[in-house]
Structures are given as structure tokens and as C-alpha cells.
Amino acid sequence: MRQEDILEGLNKQQLEAVTSTEGPMLLLAGAGSGKTRVITHRIAYGLQQGTFRADQVLAVTFTNKAAGEMRERISNLSRVDFNRHWVKTFHSACAAILRREAPAFNYPRDFTIYDTRDQTALIKDILKKTGGSLANSTPAAILNKISRAQDSLLGPGDLKPRFDGDMQHEQLTAVYRIYQERLQEAKALDFGDLIFQTVRLFEEQEEILEKWRTRFPYLLIDEFQDTNKAQYTLMKQLAKKSRNVCVVGDDDQSIYSWRGADIHNIRSFQKDFQEAKIIRLEQNYRSTPQILEIASSVISNNNERMSKTLWSQLEKGPGAVYLETEDDREEAEAIAGGIRELAEQDTAFPDIAVFYRTNFQSRTIEECLMQREIPYRVIGSVRFYERKEVKDLLAYLRLAVNPYDAQAFERAASVPPRGIGARTRALLREKAAAGRDLITACEQSIAEGSIKGKRTVSGLKNLLLCLRAVQDAASVKDAVARGMEKSGLMQHYAEEEQRLGDLHELHAAADSFAADSPDEGLGEFLNRIALLGEMDKTDSATGVNLMTLHNAKGLEFDTVFIAGMEEGLFPHYLSADEQRRLEEERRLFYVGITRAKQRLLLSAASRRFSFGRTSYNEPSRFLNEIPESLCEKRGGAFLRTPRLRAAKPHKNTPEATVTEDQSSPGFREGERVSHPRYGEGVITRRTGPEVVARVQVAFRERSCLFLERYSNLTSLEKEE
DNA sequence: ACTCTTGGAGTTTTT
DNA sequence: CTCCAAGAGT
DSSP: OOHHHHHTTOOHHHHHHHHOOSSOEEEEEOTTSOHHHHHHHHHHHHHHHTSSOGGGEEEEESSHHHHHHHHHHHHHHHSSOGGGSEEEEHHHHHHHHHHHTGGGGTOOTTOEEEOHHHHHHHHHHHHHHHOOOOTTOOHHHHHHHHHHHHHTTOOGGGOOOSSTTOHHHHHHHHHHHHHHHHHHHTTEEEHHHHHHHHHHHHHHOHHHHHHHHHHOOEEEESSGGGOBHHHHHHHHHHHTTTOOEEEEEOGGGOOOGGGTBOTTHHHHHHHHTTTOEEEEEOEESSSOHHHHHHHHHHHTTOSSOOOOOOEEOSOOOOOEEEEEEEEHHHHHHHHHHHHHHHHHHTOOGGGEEEEESSGGGHHHHHHHHHHTTOOEEESSSSOGGGSHHHHHHHHHHHHHHOTTOHHHHHHHHHSSOOSOOHHHHHHHHHHHHTTOOHHHHHHHHHHHTOOSOHHHHHHHHHHHHHHHHHHHHSOHHHHHHHHHHHHSHHHHTTTOHHHHHHHHHHHHHHHHHHHHOTTOOHHHHHHHHHTOOGGGOOOOOOSEEEEETGGGTTOOEEEEEEOOOBTBBTTBTTTSSSHHHHHHHHHHHHHHHTTEEEEEEEEEEEEEEETTEEEEOOBOGGGGGSOGGGEEEEESOSSSOTTSOSSOOOOOOTHHHHSSGGGOOOOOTTOEEEETTTEEEEEEEEESOGGGOEEEEEESSOEEEEEGGGSOOEESSSOO
């Protein structure tokens, strides 16, 4: 692509940001100010000018999905295929570095990455063993403390007591220390470790740091306001010499301080890189002036912010609409009704989003959408790789790759039940503690006769040995297939269609991984999975988008609903007392508002039913922060015209209705169909009420149950 | 010794 | 709904 194309249509500030490819830069990019455009064009420009080569750039984004999009946009702009290059999250970048440097810090290349559940289980186990229950602290709370310590580059010895003789502190230090030891024994790293250990490695081994500095003389860090101290330090280490680092952020969109993010990194950057060019992007290209005014008005209630004024030249639009309902059910129905009506006017389903503060709120909304036959997708609710059956299968694969992985062993040894109980498992793990792997531990225990269930342990050992052999020889896909077959999980879950489907999906994921990265092995596949968020699902949107406000960051929609505008829920009661945390809730609201291009629809329920309990809530204080002239309060329904047309005019040409599955009449049993992932199949059963009919489909190698409406199935019998 | 069933309790946000 | 702990059953 020619230079004038890369630079075309940029405003003054954007142009300066794009063309300043050398030296440090702080890009303060307001919501909707064309940030992604600037970042991608900047890299494309540098490539085109010959300032740097693609393999000299390390770009860090917040999610894998954002990374994927950035790769694609740069590739399109620059005629360079950027897909092989380093656009990663902090975590995946560190995992990749540590894999390559494994010998230098005495870890195997194929280490395991512990997720939150592995971590919590480990802490529970430690608490049990040490007998010490940390005074009124749940394992999750302890884990949180440990994670925050890691984010701040504090090891067990670096924790400071709050006062002399702080029991909490001593116990926490002890648990943290054992926790780290156990991770090492298991040849595992957790999320915090990935960053912490990389920083430590760079600190301790100058020549390795030097190598990576030389490798990446150009850095870019996106969502900089959400970086923690460890990440900041890593950036500094890498950028110290070249000083070619561009950080991009917006202090008003900092919403992850509970995860260790430190907003002061923006100030630190100005100190550490005093020669940095500072550019503000304040023109908003996304939202109407009305939406922007609402957002500005709300965020102006925060004290801790760098002042910044967004403005928009877009056409005027409507103000916000606020709806109060009796309960959550009514709220959900109003949202569904509003969506229906908007869809009949001018807005397509994928251009609509519904945001909420907590995941459980999605359930009621989903039910109403389903009833009204409105297609939707939920982003990030139950993470695929955290589902029980998926973790079960992953446990076997993890052990095949890393036979020291104690958490995987716990799971693999007990699901499906094979007669190895807690006691035997503990014995085997003890055996493995002295630097032995778990397979060897099994072997030795059998040889010594120190164990009761000799036969079953022997069976498990052989199974693991077999999987280990397979992963060396076979493709990732075959290794997963072998795991499914040999683990006994397929039989174990034979009755549960959903779980079987998930196992097959993991197999399919392995297949596509193998296609994308033919040179990578099972270990890399497992690492990749551990770092994958649900956000990254790439299937194109066909329905309304449902997600938490946290997941909404970086996205935009024509129409945005924000549900549950109630005290106690939003701001959440756990964050409402402290000023700093309340301000973060407000920023979360700000993020939500600024996702909207045209319309903003808010709602609150005075009664909410959640898990056997009814709570009564006042409307959120944030509502009072919206200028009155820009917030119209309604009762009953969102739109002024609840039922304009009783019936739609009937279309008499059949071709018009065949194209979209909107009007799909439903399949017959015995009908031949095709699915984009599973291929051809036959409907074996069709059940349930018409609106939410389920179909059972037999494919060549498996059988799946779908909700008919969203199944992506196409008939093979209606073709001309 | 191990597994399965039952009842009770807890649920912010997530790489 | 889903995770735990405790007790009964094999």
C-alpha cells in the first residue's frame, strides 16, 4: 500500500502519532478517537518507510482477540504478512519467551500454566496440610493476595507486615512460600509468575535480556492504563536501550486495578522517558455529541484523572432513555421488546449490545431473548476451557507433556473414578515430591508394594506412559484424539450430550491449531489454551451481543443497553465504600457509555431475584450524574411506540425468505444437513417447543445436540 | 479404602 | 447453578 493511503484521512494528532515512529511516545487516546487505527497505521508506516522490519516489533495488547485483529489490520495495510509476528498479550509474550529460555531458569520447555482453579485447589491443599487456616480468609482471598504480590514483583520474603507480630502476615508468607515451591515441583507457572519470572530472568541474566532487547528494538503497549508494576518493569527492561516504545492508554478507562493494574504507570512513564512525545487524541469519531456529553458529565465526578476533553463532529442524536421496572424479569422483557422494535426499524441484531455488571444477570435476559426468538451470543460467561469435562481431558494431556503437573494428576487420577482415592493420591504425590515425576512415582510405589490399589495405579501409569509416547510421535490432533479414547472420559460422559460436544470441540480446536501452527507441539497448544480468553472466539456475530461491562472494553455498537443500574449492583456493593474503588466503578460506567455510537438505553429493577433471594435496590447514583436534559425517564417500555404494527405485511415471493435462517421452518427427522464444523449429518431427533426446538444430529463421527435456531445447520435437501 | 449421594452455602469484574 | 463437606454404601 502506498504512503498516501496509509496517511490518508488522519487528523493532525493522528498523523503526528503515525509518523513519529522513533523514540518514546505516550499516546493518550480517548474513547472512540481512532486509537486502533493509529496503532496499526503507525506500524504499517514504519514498515513501509523501512524504519523497522516486522520481526523487530513487539506489540502487546490486552486480549488475544485484540492481538488477532491488530495482526490482520497491519497485514492488510502493509503487504507484509504480520500474522507470524509478535503481537501478543503480556502473558502470552512472556510464556513464549520463557519457553525459549527454559534451560536458563531451570524449567522444562513444556511447563504447565496453572489457571485460577489450579491455583485455588493448590492453596486449599496447602492450607489443609499446614493445618493453619488463615483467619477468616478463603483460599480465593489468599490467592488474590499472592497474585497482587506477584504483580508488584514481591516474592514471599518481600511481604511487609502491617504491624509487629502480624499473624496474618506470617501465615500468608508461609503459604506463599510453600505455594511457590509447589509450583516449581510441578514445573508449573501461574499467570502472575509468567510476568514475574520473566522480569526476574532479565534481571539476573544480563545476556538474555540483551538478546531480547536486540530482538525487539520497537515496542508498542496497548491499554497501558491497565498494566501492573511487573508489566511496567518488563517494558522498561526491554525499552531501556532502544527507547523506541509507544504506550497507548486512557486513564478514564482504567478498570482493572483489582487485578493489580496501576494507573500511576502513566506518570511513571513520563518520568522514566522524559523525552517522550505526548500526543492526545481527543476527537471522537464514534458517538453522537449527546452520548459524549453524558459520558463527560459522568466521568467529571472523578477526582483522580488527567483532564481531557472529548469532542465530536458527528450528527446529533437522541439522549439516553432510562427505564425503571418492578423486577429483573420485567427489565429483561423490556430489553427484549426494545431490541425487537429496533430490529424492525433500522438496527441489525449484531449492532446491538447489552451490558451488565455481573455475569449472573445474563440469565434472565437470555431467557427473554430466546422466548422472543431474538438471536444472541453471550461473550465470556462460562469459559470453555474451564468447563469440567474440558479440564478433565486437558489434565491427561498436561500430564503427557509434563509428568510433574500435580494438579493435573489430581484430576486425571480421579475422573473418571478408577479406584484411586484421596489417600492414594496423596501417597503418590508425596513420592513425587523429591524431584521425581508422577509416572515414576507410580512405578516405584507399585514396585515397593507400598500401595493398596496396585492394579488401578498400574493402569493409570500405563495410560500416562502411552499418552506420553503419543505426544512425542503424533500430531496435536491425534494426541488429543488418543486422550479422548484412552482416558475413558467419552464413556464417562456418554449420557451428557453437552459435555461430549465440548470434548469434540476441544478436538476440533486441536485440529485447527495443528493447521495454523504445523511446527508446534502439544505443549504449545496447552499453553495457548491456558492463556485464551473467551473474548477471542472468532465466529462472526449474527445476534445481539451480551457481555459484562469489563468485556465491553475496546468494542463499539450502534445501540447499547446497560442493565441493572442499581445501587449495590452498579456500583457494586463491594466497591461502593472506598473512594478509589467507587471511581473505578464510575470508569466502568464511562466505558459502557462510550461504546454506544447512537443510542444509549439504561434500566434498573427495584426488585431482583438471584439464587433464592430477593433484593431491593435503589436506582444507581450514577444516574444522577447524567444531565437531566439528556436522560428521558420512561415507564413500561423503552420506545415510545410499543406496538405500531400488529402484523407485518406478508411477503409473497418465496425467494426473499429462503436466504436468512430468520425464517428457517425447522428440520424434519431424517433430513440431511450440513454443519460448518462437523460436516454432513442426519437429523435423528427433534424435540421441544417450536421456539426453542432442539435437534439431535448424527454426523459421521459423532452426534451432537443443537438448539435448532442457532445451530448453523443448513439443509442439503432444499437446494435447487 | 473409595465412591456416591445428600444437603447446605456462596457467588464482582478476568489475563 | 455449582462447589463443598459429611455420611452412607460398596
